[in-house]
Amino acid sequence: MLQTWRWFGPIDRVSVRDALQAGAEGIVTSLHHLPPGTVWTAEEIARRQQEVRAGGLEWRVVESLPVSEAIKLGAPEAEADYAAWRTSLANLAEAGISTICYNFMPVLDWTRTALRWETARGSRTMRFDLVDFAAYDLYIFGRDGAADYPDAIIAQAAERFQTMSQDERDALSGSIGAGLPGERASGGLEALRERIARYEGLDAGAIRVNLIRFLEAVVPTAEQLGLRLCCHPDDPPWPLLGLPRVMSTVADYRAVFTAVPSLANGITLCTGSLGARPDNDLVEMAREFGPRVHFAHLRNVRREAAGWPTTFFEDEHLEGDTDMIAVVDTLLAEERRRAAEGRADAQIPMRPDHGQEMLDDLTRGAQAGYPAIGRLRGLAELRGVIRVLSRQPLSAR
Numbered sequence: 001m002l003q004t005w006r007w008f009g010p011i012d013r014v015s016v017r018d019a020l021q022a023g024a025e026g027i028v029t030s031l032h033h034l035p036p037g038t039v040w041t042a043e044e045i046a047r048r049q050q051e052v053r054a055g056g057l058e059w060r061v062v063e064s065l066p067v068s069e070a071i072k073l074g075a076p077e078a079e080a081d082y083a084a085w086r087t088s089l090a091n092l093a094e095a096g097i098s099t100i101c102y103n104f105m106p107v108l109d110w111t112r113t114a115l116r117w118e119t120a121r122g123s124r125t126m127r128f129d130l131v132d133f134a135a136y137d138l139y140i141f142g143r144d145g146a147a148d149y150p151d152a153i154i155a156q157a158a159e160r161f162q163t164m165s166q167d168e169r170d171a172l173s174g175s176i177g178a179g180l181p182g183e184r185a186s187g188g189l190e191a192l193r194e195r196i197a198r199y200e201g202l203d204a205g206a207i208r209v210n211l212i213r214f215l216e217a218v219v220p221t222a223e224q225l226g227l228r229l230c231c232h233p234d235d236p237p238w239p240l241l242g243l244p245r246v247m248s249t250v251a252d253y254r255a256v257f258t259a260v261p262s263l264a265n266g267i268t269l270c271t272g273s274l275g276a277r278p279d280n281d282l283v284e285m286a287r288e289f290g291p292r293v294h295f296a297h298l299r300n301v302r303r304e305a306a307g308w309p310t311t312f313f314e315d316e317h318l319e320g321d322t323d324m325i326a327v328v329d330t331l332l333a334e335e336r337r338r339a340a341e342g343r344a345d346a347q348i349p350m351r352p353d354h355g356q357e358m359l360d361d362l363t364r365g366a367q368a369g370y371p372a373i374g375r376l377r378g379l380a381e382l383r384g385v386i387r388v389l390s391r392q393p394l395s396a397r
Helices: 016-022 042-053 069-073 078-094 130-141 151-163 166-177 188-197 204-225 250-259 271-275 282-288 324-341 372-390
Strands: 002-006 026-029 059-063 099-103 114-118 124-128 228-232 265-270 293-297 300-303 312-315 349-351
Touching: 002 059, 002 372, 016 372, 026 042, 026 349, 042 059, 042 078, 059 349, 069 078, 069 204, 078 204, 099 293, 114 166, 130 151, 130 166, 130 188, 204 228, 204 250, 204 265, 228 293, 250 265, 250 282, 265 271, 265 282, 271 282, 271 293, 271 300, 282 324, 293 324, 324 372
Parallel strands: 002 026, 002 349, 026 059, 059 099, 099 228, 228 265, 265 293, 293 349
Antiparallel strands: 114 124, 124 312, 300 312
């Protein structure tokens, strides 16, 4: 597997050089300063490539090429955004970058209620607390229809909100807001309400239709250019603030792959996002969708209650509720199958997604979830698993 590392550009407090020292073989990044619907020009792509090369590595995977809200809504201006996406794909192909991750989450991207929750060992990690989120939804955001939570969660949310100080309420709002893409993070609660209101009347089926239309518009270009598109699952994989989610389960991915069967239409297998739901079997998903796994996010979460939605936190990479060793073993088997077929993309890029802050991470102030030492530890553990599983048994020599 190609061992990669996410980098957020020059503002990132963990440098490309740090990633090189951690043993990464490539960088995953994006043009974060460009809003959705904007063409990624050859000049902008080249500038980011040079920034990565200055640290000693190459830009291997795009994460993410953003999908506009117009596309997700199926609005008339979506046609212009399709065209911008296709032009960006052509410019990325010209630059030699062939793996493009994207997501199709309405309004909200990843969502957590705490960005630096302290574990029993003293490290810090990201956490989604269902009761805290319900308290935000009911009493801070004030969504109409927020009473769709179970009665027990509503009762706990009311009690917890009453015990929160104003600082704690502000911190909760800040943590949830941190998952909003940059161009959506401004404007406060009223702006967020307006963006969510645009989805009124759209259910998951309608949003999936818009996803399929988008893929029908861009996958032929990707196929022609030899590119691989890989949709990141919803994070967490259930509805939030009344917004439907359409890429949360094995059935969701099957529906999209059936509608647009090209192998250029693939999955970012995120074991953390999908692993937050107990009904997602990550090993079976890696096996079923193996030929379409164009990128892997290897991280683990630990669920704190049965069922879903539920409270969970980002655990250590080899801990948590997903059998990470079995997932890696399945992906390595897929690599061997591809190599036997002669596929040019036999090697699957992966990254140690997220990580717990520990040691010097605690004072570095890096992007939440993306510390230096915590990810170095995760990458080292995953590299060890890969080395052991890839090694020919001594008895066979």
